[in-house]
Amino acid sequence: MADSDSEEGLTREEMQQQEEVEPPPKRAKQDAFAKLMAPKPKSIPPPPKPPGSRPHLFKNRMALGAYIANPESYPASVVIYHNADFVVIHDKFPKATVHTLLLPRSPRHSLLHPFEALEDEQFLGKVKAEVEKLKVLVAGELQRRLGAFSRADASREAVLNGEADVLEGKVDEATEDGQDQDQDHGKGKSNRRNKEPALPSGRDWAAEIKCGVHAVPSMGHLHIHVLSRDMHSPAMKHRKHYNSFNTPFLVDVADFPLESSDFRRSSKDEGFMRRDLVCWRCGANFGNRFKELKDHLEREFEEWKRE
Amino acid sequence: MADSDSEEGLTREEMQQQEEVEPPPKRAKQDAFAKLMAPKPKSIPPPPKPPGSRPHLFKNRMALGAYIANPESYPASVVIYHNADFVVIHDKFPKATVHTLLLPRSPRHSLLHPFEALEDEQFLGKVKAEVEKLKVLVAGELQRRLGAFSRADASREAVLNGEADVLEGKVDEATEDGQDQDQDHGKGKSNRRNKEPALPSGRDWAAEIKCGVHAVPSMGHLHIHVLSRDMHSPAMKHRKHYNSFNTPFLVDVADFPLESSDFRRSSKDEGFMRRDLVCWRCGANFGNRFKELKDHLEREFEEWKRE
DNA sequence: TATTCCGATAGTGAC
DNA sequence: GTCACTATCGGAATGAG
Ligand SMILES: Nc1ncnc2c1ncn2[C@@H]1O[C@H](COP(=O)(O)O)[C@@H](O)[C@H]1O
Ligand SMILES: Nc1ncnc2c1ncn2[C@@H]1O[C@H](COP(=O)(O)O)[C@@H](O)[C@H]1O
Ligand SMILES: [Zn+2]
Ligand SMILES: [Zn+2]
Numbered sequence: 001m002a003d004s005d006s007e008e009g010l011t012r013e014e015m016q017q018q019e020e021v022e023p024p025p026k027r028a029k030q031d032a033f034a035k036l037m038a039p040k041p042k043s044i045p046p047p048p049k050p051p052g053s054r055p056h057l058f059k060n061r062m063a064l065g066a067y068i069a070n071p072e073s074y075p076a077s078v079v080i081y082h083n084a085d086f087v088v089i090h091d092k093f094p095k096a097t098v099h100t101l102l103l104p105r106s107p108r109h110s111l112l113h114p115f116e117a118l119e120d121e122q123f124l125g126k127v128k129a130e131v132e133k134l135k136v137l138v139a140g141e142l143q144r145r146l147g148a149f150s151r152a153d154a155s156r157e158a159v160l161n162g163e164a165d166v167l168e169g170k171v172d173e174a175t176e177d178g179q180d181q182d183q184d185h186g187k188g189k190s191n192r193r194n195k196e197p198a199l200p201s202g203r204d205w206a207a208e209i210k211c212g213v214h215a216v217p218s219m220g221h222l223h224i225h226v227l228s229r230d231m232h233s234p235a236m237k238h239r240k241h242y243n244s245f246n247t248p249f250l251v252d253v254a255d256f257p258l259e260s261s262d263f264r265r266s267s268k269d270e271g272f273m274r275r276d277l278v279c280w281r282c283g284a285n286f287g288n289r290f291k292e293l294k295d296h297l298e299r300e301f302e303e304w305k306r307e
Numbered sequence: 308m309a310d311s312d313s314e315e316g317l318t319r320e321e322m323q324q325q326e327e328v329e330p331p332p333k334r335a336k337q338d339a340f341a342k343l344m345a346p347k348p349k350s351i352p353p354p355p356k357p358p359g360s361r362p363h364l365f366k367n368r369m370a371l372g373a374y375i376a377n378p379e380s381y382p383a384s385v386v387i388y389h390n391a392d393f394v395v396i397h398d399k400f401p402k403a404t405v406h407t408l409l410l411p412r413s414p415r416h417s418l419l420h421p422f423e424a425l426e427d428e429q430f431l432g433k434v435k436a437e438v439e440k441l442k443v444l445v446a447g448e449l450q451r452r453l454g455a456f457s458r459a460d461a462s463r464e465a466v467l468n469g470e471a472d473v474l475e476g477k478v479d480e481a482t483e484d485g486q487d488q489d490q491d492h493g494k495g496k497s498n499r500r501n502k503e504p505a506l507p508s509g510r511d512w513a514a515e516i517k518c519g520v521h522a523v524p525s526m527g528h529l530h531i532h533v534l535s536r537d538m539h540s541p542a543m544k545h546r547k548h549y550n551s552f553n554t555p556f557l558v559d560v561a562d563f564p565l566e567s568s569d570f571r572r573s574s575k576d577e578g579f580m581r582r583d584l585v586c587w588r589c590g591a592n593f594g595n596r597f598k599e600l601k602d603h604l605e606r607e608f609e610e611w612k613r614e
Numbered sequence: 615t616a617t618t619c620c621g622a623t624a625g626t627g628a629c
Numbered sequence: 630g631t632c633a634c635t636a637t638c639g640g641a642a643t644g645a646g
Contacts, residue, residue: 056628218631363643523615551615
């Protein structure tokens, strides 16, 4: 995983066409004369747009297909890795500090709705295994980005560097897991101890990572979101962005296979997206006021990265 | 009536206060924990705003009172004229090329709703007479501003200047009215004719002037709008501006006294304001799309002023 | 149906 | 619940030594 920051403003051109004839009367109550009296509108009712022939709609929704088809054609800042069954990319519009997408390449599953695709148990098994792999990777990337701010990591580093006693840093939990690929290659200070009965474990970065699918994806190809939970990113711009990752709209991969009666199957209708905005970290309720949530998340991020 | 263009951007300062506690939950469904878990919001619920003590609300609504009380303290660009019974001003936010307000000074009527105030027949008589006076003045001001573009006026001027035959210009209607205070002081060309059986009457500018009150005024002091009907002005900024002058929401002074059963008495509730936007000149319906109406009015104005 | 600022909401277009 | 753009809609403040 190399750098990221895939930031590029898409330039769009547009032509403003004035002069129309009859608007779709939202709450029509125009009298019949109006139409006859309207000489100004040069009357070019834009071809009644035959639904179905919208190339761009198809193209935009199918954008993830390009990564699946030609993963090797992208730089490391876009495609993180790929193998026979999966392509892993940085989300082009990350909604959190680290936001990746796991794209299964299986043509038999790629165009299915995630709920359906993940009913295939064998396939689900592969996906879950790859998700675990990716989760470790993402946790490592998060540590690479934010580790320098972490007090928990600092405690561990201090002990490893011999700058502090094991008793100075407050022990978070018992040391158990081992996702600490710190590259302390011999540059440890001189007075390192031999017996370290309570080396601080460092921050559990993996606990900050979420893995799931959207109940109603917009992009056509099957993809699993693997992202940090901070929701701190310039691309996180509106309520749906936030709620799509902080309500049951995001279905954890661990919850699959979904029971046929699962409530997330039926309630696809906007319900989750319309929920009040609630801070994932402290539970503060912001109603519909996205801007205030956004500002709040900025401050939460500053505290969170220092944990 | 001197110049106008009372254009001045009001400067406002504002202070953004972050950090709030509990939003008014639009569609509240936050659990009880949220409140307890919210340590971040520094909890300064802005003083629950005691309703009634809003000095600025009162002041803004009463702003027209200053003209009535001290008309002499304003320049001619603001107060057009004043006498014992009336003050006439340029609307500070004109919604058309020429937009004036007739302010009756009578304390017995000034704070009444216009429907009520104009039930006093003697008072109504004075108002109607003054409105007619003002209407002529406004028509003259409109001619001063736009006369140079008018083909109808040009026809008349051409004949008066001897530049054209009376038969060249197409006769609009029979010459009858006489609101033409053209200042053709002796600079007429040499070959002016004596007998002019069909001198073009010039444009009927008074026909472009509307005089009326709003069914539900916002400003507290009684005022009658006297304005050109073009709705072409930078201050004409949203739907309510337009519909307040182009629906029955504007009640013509000539319609007074209003019958007790008049439909405009009862339907004060937003009905008129919510109507589709319809061009006053050609009847084109723009639904809710104010911007398109605005652009359309720009083009209508170019044609209209050349009539 | 005062103005102004700001932000939430809604529709569109994307070759 | 693609993004990006525009515009509509909606509430809150408007004061001041
Ligand atoms: N061209 C693209 N390349 C990479 N990611 C994309 C692209 N377009 C959209 N996305 C992301 O794809 C995800 C689709 O979300 P969803 O379909 O709701 O699960 C969003 O997080 C987008 O930011
Ligand atoms: N301070 C002011 N001086 C002059 N006209 C004003 C002022 N404030 C508002 N107006 C105008 O007063 C009119 C009041 O409209 P209404 O109460 O709806 O009949 C509007 O046309 C405003 O533009
Ligand atoms: Zn919070
Ligand atoms: Zn028109």
